[in-house]
Amino acid sequence: MLSVVLALAGSVIYGASDFFGGLAARGTSAVRVTLINSISGLAILIVAALVLPSRWGSSVLLWGGLAGACGAVALVLLYACLAIGPMSILSPILALVAAVIPIAVGFARGERLSGLGYLGLAVGLVAIILICLVPGERAVRPSPRGIVMAVGAGIAIGGYLVFIDLTPPDSGPAPLLVTFVVTGVVMSVALLGQRLARRGAPRPPITRATVIFSVLCGLTDAAAAFLFLLALRAGELSIVSVLNALAPAGTIVLAALVLRERIAPVQWVGLAVALVAAALLALA
Template sequence: MVSLLALASSAVWGTSDFFAGLFSRRRPAVAVVGWTQALAFLVISVVVLTQLGHVPWHGWPLWSVAAGLSGLTGLLCFYTALSTGTMGVVAPIAALGVAVPVLLGVATGDEPGPWTWVGILVAVIGVTLASGPELSGEVSPRPVVLAGVAAVGFGLALFCIDRGARTSTLMTLWGMRATSVVVFTVVALVARSVGGVVARELPALLVIGCGDMLANILFGLASSRGQVSIASVLGSLYPVVTILLARVVLKERLRAIQRVGAVLSLVGAAVIAF
């Protein structure tokens, strides 16, 4: 069940990231992140209101704020990279952030078995190979640098979500979204702009925001019921979904080494899961 939840989170993340990347080619990444986070916050706030008598108010606040700030940084850099670089390459680079929660998880007590380590190694190698030519410097380095910063942000966010979810997954994600909304409200007031977003674009932004939030929920449930190091690796396989969508919808062409990397990522997931 833990593996299925983590894999489901990667599928949802990969899909929402793809469409967020497309949207970021029309609107500034900061606007896309701000609106998706704000709309998702409204949805999860309704859920929280129905559970007020059953939620704890301790153990998650600091973790949720830390997750919100690190995740916010990751999303800004990631969406910007997706809008300017090759999606099929930017996504795998960002997924290398899985090393952060894996290392922190082991440092705080996780004890993956031998075959799990094999699966983790294969999956990480696969993600690295899928990064392909961008890592060789054959194209503009800016998307690569942004994806690298996103990787660290995502990795820290995953670890913080796991720690907060051990008390309450729902409240950790609510606090995470609340933190993002506060930051973007201040930015919007200072800039006196909402990023040019118009009413007809809100439904699409709502779906993207809820997709990202659903992936966080699935990951929080998986990591809080198992080892964060394992859940993080499985959850980080979202680039495979983004790569496939970019290939089908945008007709992006991947080199042989990138296709090998995608396959190895799936093999690593299978080893970890079974």
């Protein structure tokens, strides 16, 4: 029950992070947004590490570093998918792979659920597809490159959860510190490469609003990551991974409330199905 509550809270906050990141990316490159995200998220995690007990060791550095690398790869491929489209097909593929990979790993490691738990997983996977569907692009077929990138992004996101789950239970927020540092370094290198490739070209100034949204993206990202870390330590990887993949629900609701974007009927159904899945997993 506790792990479901923590994972659901993390999923909602992850959705908010994606919402802020999307607003920030309207004013500058996704790489720059991600770099500011990593720096601001790292700042709050440093405070958490000073307040909460943390234990460092080779396993923290190894699994935290691999999780950070997966996170960086996932972000790059995710933004590439957004650029290629159609997201009505690529987004469900990405979300499903991101959920299925940790489920498979969890079962391979001996995780076993009750009948309600298995039903909750199945209902949750259906909810993921419905929430991620964007009507209006049905006639557009995805390119093989787009499908490969969506699958790659899903594998990277799933890998992130698997590696974070492998960190020592008593390590506190230390693995997340490593994760954010690695992601920040990777994005710094990417930003440097981007600038070298565009040497001589005028660079649009970054606005105050963009910085604020990027910082909010980082703070909410770090908070969500910490909640998922706690959820993984309190429950099963398979259950947490499905709830993690429901994060777009938070983004959709925020976009509707703040930007007045329309929620499609199929997405309303997906939100309702997600609540059913969460209830089943909580009772499992």
